[in-house]
Amino acid sequence: MAILSLYPLPGIVYTHDGSATLVSEGNVLYSYEEERLSRFQHAISEFPEKAAVVGFQQTGIHPTQVESLVVTSIENCLARPDFASRVQFAKDLLLLRDDIDVTCVPHHMAHSALAVLTSPFDECVFLTMDGGGDYLMGHWGVFREKAFHVVEEFKLSPAHFFTYLMKLAGFSNFEEGKLMGLSAFGKIDPSLLGWLRDHFWIQDGSAAVAISPKLRLKWLSSFHLDAIDAGSLRRAKYAPRDVDFTGPPVIDWASRVSPVDIAATGQHFFELLVLRAVKNIRDRTGIEQFALGGGAFLNVLINEKLRREANISTYIPVAPHDAGLSLGAALLKSHESTGQRPHCETSAYLGPKFDRGSVTSLLAAHGLRYEEPKDIATSVAHALADGKVVGFFHGKAEFGARALGARSVLADPRLESSKFRVNQALKKRDWFMPYAPAILEEHGNEFFEGFVPTPYMNMAFRVRPEKAHLIPAAIHVDGTCRAQSVNEIQNPLFYRLISRFAKITGVPMVLNTSFNRHGVPIVATPRQAIEHLLEGSVDLLAIEGYLVFPLIGTREIATLADDTANRAWDHVKWVARLLEGEKIDAARQYLKRIELPIKVSQKGISLLTEIIWVPGEPLDKLKSNLFRYMDGRQTPKIANGPSSVLRKWRNWRRR
Ligand SMILES: [Fe+2]
Numbered sequence: 001m002a003i004l005s006l007y008p009l010p011g012i013v014y015t016h017d018g019s020a021t022l023v024s025e026g027n028v029l030y031s032y033e034e035e036r037l038s039r040f041q042h043a044i045s046e047f048p049e050k051a052a053v054v055g056f057q058q059t060g061i062h063p064t065q066v067e068s069l070v071v072t073s074i075e076n077c078l079a080r081p082d083f084a085s086r087v088q089f090a091k092d093l094l095l096l097r098d099d100i101d102v103t104c105v106p107h108h109m110a111h112s113a114l115a116v117l118t119s120p121f122d123e124c125v126f127l128t129m130d131g132g133g134d135y136l137m138g139h140w141g142v143f144r145e146k147a148f149h150v151v152e153e154f155k156l157s158p159a160h161f162f163t164y165l166m167k168l169a170g171f172s173n174f175e176e177g178k179l180m181g182l183s184a185f186g187k188i189d190p191s192l193l194g195w196l197r198d199h200f201w202i203q204d205g206s207a208a209v210a211i212s213p214k215l216r217l218k219w220l221s222s223f224h225l226d227a228i229d230a231g232s233l234r235r236a237k238y239a240p241r242d243v244d245f246t247g248p249p250v251i252d253w254a255s256r257v258s259p260v261d262i263a264a265t266g267q268h269f270f271e272l273l274v275l276r277a278v279k280n281i282r283d284r285t286g287i288e289q290f291a292l293g294g295g296a297f298l299n300v301l302i303n304e305k306l307r308r309e310a311n312i313s314t315y316i317p318v319a320p321h322d323a324g325l326s327l328g329a330a331l332l333k334s335h336e337s338t339g340q341r342p343h344c345e346t347s348a349y350l351g352p353k354f355d356r357g358s359v360t361s362l363l364a365a366h367g368l369r370y371e372e373p374k375d376i377a378t379s380v381a382h383a384l385a386d387g388k389v390v391g392f393f394h395g396k397a398e399f400g401a402r403a404l405g406a407r408s409v410l411a412d413p414r415l416e417s418s419k420f421r422v423n424q425a426l427k428k429r430d431w432f433m434p435y436a437p438a439i440l441e442e443h444g445n446e447f448f449e450g451f452v453p454t455p456y457m458n459m460a461f462r463v464r465p466e467k468a469h470l471i472p473a474a475i476h477v478d479g480t481c482r483a484q485s486v487n488e489i490q491n492p493l494f495y496r497l498i499s500r501f502a503k504i505t506g507v508p509m510v511l512n513t514s515f516n517r518h519g520v521p522i523v524a525t526p527r528q529a530i531e532h533l534l535e536g537s538v539d540l541l542a543i544e545g546y547l548v549f550p551l552i553g554t555r556e557i558a559t560l561a562d563d564t565a566n567r568a569w570d571h572v573k574w575v576a577r578l579l580e581g582e583k584i585d586a587a588r589q590y591l592k593r594i595e596l597p598i599k600v601s602q603k604g605i606s607l608l609t610e611i612i613w614v615p616g617e618p619l620d621k622l623k624s625n626l627f628r629y630m631d632g633r634q635t636p637k638i639a640n641g642p643s644s645v646l647r648k649w650r651n652w653r654r655r
Contacts, residue, residue, distance in 0.1 A: 018323075019032060039521060074107055105329035121289045138153070162267075176295070177433075293328070393526065434477075572622060
């Protein structure tokens with residue numbers, strides 16, 4: 001039986017990360033996100049029409065051969081009067097048969113089905129936590145004897161508090177990952193943590209979040225469907241908070257605590273809530289195997305904490321967030337029809353692939369110089385070891401939020417400058433966001449404490465201190481590393497590439513980031529990959545066995561000093577903000593952690609011996625004064641400065 005699964009239905013404006021899946025006779029043939037094809041990040045409010053059409057083309061399944069249409073619900077869409085007309089619209093758009101069987105799977109069941117049915121567990125707890133779907137933010141239950149038994153549904157989940165704190169720290173929609181990345185730089189603020197603990201907690205024996213009766217929830221957008229439209233979700237930057245709290249105990253935390261400390265406190269509080277919920281379920285059921293779904297489990301730090309601190313075995317699928325809904329719902333339907341588990345637990349490579357003929361014609365059309373090496377893996381390994389940044393495009397595209405070696409940009413993890421170059425030319429990421437490596441699975445334990453295979457890059461590990469100096473570009477400031485483990489079965493070509501790199505350098509891993517420029521989805525087509533090469537975002541492009549060279553010589557795309565200056569600016573800006581609020585002690589505390597050779601006093605900010613800014617002056621002046629020194633155009637006045645300060649300054653310049 002051919003199953004087409006879609007999320008969402010057409011004309012629903014408050015969805016994101018839609019996708020389409022095709023399953024035939026219990027085999028997952030195809031699953032892909034709409035954003036990759038529409039080129040609009042998160043595919044907000046988009047029906048996965050393109051993803052479905054490309055699926056037909058890739059699998060050879062004709063729309064009229066589809067016998068079962070599966071849709072995942074959002075905001076109880078089955079109960080809405082327009083459900084039938086939306087289904088009809090989908091059928092018309094995709095030329096599906098009129099008499100097709102239609103199934104609507106509840107949002108959280110689709111999350112759970114993906115987690116359970118691709119897990120190695122015969123019996124387990126399933127638990128979802130997300131920002132909302134079907135007016136719920138999660139559920140949990142037990143999977144036993146091939147049946148799902150839901151025990152509890154809840155309206156508020158820890159995921160939502162993470163989003164609340166993300167907005168408090170000044171981030172926009174879909175930037176939960178940034179809050180997590182920034183958390184490594186801050187410290188837990190006792191007053192904010194105390195307030196959070198006093199007002200939000202996990203109910204006894206439950207996974208639901210309870211709120212203090214003194215507080216009132218103020219929904220500002222996604223839960224007031226009348227108040228939201230596609231436009232308001234699309235304004236990703238500086239969006240108002242989705243949710244806020246009112247009542248006498250509410251404090252304006254954003255003006256009292258720096259964003260880094262909000263992030264550190266928020267990550268810690270989120271972990272406390274999730275750990276409590278999981279322990280409650282474990283104690284209640286006695287089951288120690290957990291299949292986890294929902295956007296909350298994109299958080300690699302909690303995934304690692306759960307494994308280490310909750311005494312449970314966890315499984316997190318390839319796409320725990322909403323992108324995985326169409327796959328989960330299709331698997332549930334297939335499982336109910338055949339009673340069989342799918343055969344997709346080891347593969348994330350479910351997207352489209354391109355034949356070599358179409359690639360060579362494109363290369364010729366662009367007048368690009370290329371060669372066909374005997375072994376592309378060996379050629380790329382040598383290029384990486386020579387310090388090149390390589391776009392890598394081979395085979396079926398990955399499904400899910402992470403690039404896993406099919407649409408990746410690769411670099412040498414041994415050079416700290418790799419991440420600056422990738423950042424400058426391609427990603428334009430915030431200074432605090434780390435880069436991740438892909439490591440040969442059999443070497444995981446050598447480099448990481450408590451390593452377990454992570455083919456979907458969904459766990460952070462602590463790097464063994466004795467190995468840290470080997471891979472400076474792949475380590476976050478807190479000493480952790482979000483690694484993808486690669487074995488020969490999952491991706492033979494990528495495995496061979498990393499093996500060759502290990503042979504040349506002695507380091508069995510490469511830096512692996514997604515193949516996309518800042519703000520756009522991962523590349524979907526060879527043409528988009530070529531555009532990146534033409535724009536100088538990568539030094540070389542390896543595509544379907546060809547090594548492609550840029551039209552002009554590689555330009556010098558970034559320097560260490562550029563990045564150091566930008567990082568310094570971000571820190572000093574916050575110091576200035578604290579100083580404007582007359583929080584001198586807080587500014588001094590902050591400075592202690594960042595180790596910049598600057599001082600603050602009531603008068604302003606001094607760099608070494610020179611005052612570079614006084615409160616009331618525009619921040620632009622601070623920036624230009626700082627950059628004057630940081631980029632080396634002007635030597636600081638050091639004659640009167642103590643040598644320890646000078647040393648500190650030189651170290652900073654070198655970082
Ligand atoms: Fe969801």
